[in-house]
Amino acid sequence: MATVQGALLVGSINLPDAETTFRTAAETLGGHLKRVPDGEPGARFHWIAFQADRIAATPGIERVGDEPVLLKGLDLRPIRVADGVDIASLRLAPLGYADSALQSWEQFRALREAGVIAPGTRFQVSLPTPAAVVGAFVVAEQRAAFEPVYAAALYGELDRILAAVPHDDLAIQWDTAVEFAFIEGAGYPERFGGAYTPWFDDVWAGVIGRAVEQSRHVPEPVELGYHLCYGDAGEQHFFEPADTANLARFANLLAAGVERSIQWVHLPVPIGRDDDAYFAPLDELALGPETELYLGLVHREDLADGARRRIEAAARHAPAFGVATECGIGRAPAETVVPLLGAHAAVATAW
Structure with a gap:
């Protein structure tokens, strides 16, 4: 049986504001969490x-x-x-990530100093990859030229966060979802905006090279994590993975290519998958000893009972892992949030 220890909150949480998220997470999960996000309220x-x-x-x-x-x-x-505008010369308006993070950091710090949040808990900031935003919103013929412009703006937002939050209090997560649309050759159904198409020829080299580059903008001792994802528009994946093969391959290539330590990698588990076939590729997972594996096998529809079934199957292929949801829960019904957080604690031990 695997050691099921700790929990990860992937990012978005359907609670009204950051303070409510911090308080609810601390009360419900306490020592299960090494890091806490602000729940991405408001426009996020x-x-x-x-x-x-x-x-x-x-x-x-x-x-x-x-x-x-x-x-x-x-x-x-x-x-x-x-027409007529030089793309390379553009300097984008503020993207909003730094302003939100710095406001939430002040609330997080005050609650930690007050003892609401446990000492040593880190403030988690989840950021999209540049390719995700460019692939989602920029017209296809301009994506290759626009990507460096957006990346510069996003890394500028990150730099503001790094300048304001003490590095040993901070954890950065890169939300890596659109990349799996590229890898799987599938996009969202038409009702979710049509398919995503990469603007680079070698898909695997392109997505891993970008993920490695993202790591270079997160200096140690800031923690670094990757949330690997198949989307959550309308609480549906854009593509149901046949198994964890591409997830494990991505994680292994990250572990081999990133030059600094990776503190965690998160992989999704669809609600219907409690079979060996889904988890078998994790036999080949080769993460570093400092890297925590989190499996997104907690679902609001079946809570702890369903999570235990999936844990039993995962345990035959992953010797140690923590638990999470498969994606953020910002779109889940509000009344399901606390029971869902409680299910994490019910199936895992605290750190």
């Missing part, structure tokens, strides 16, 4: 959906289509750089 509730509006605030960038495509006030229309 739907992961990167708010980025199209942020990018479009930059002069020289325009929306595609005459009528807004609204999701709770966010306009999901694609963006393009206007």
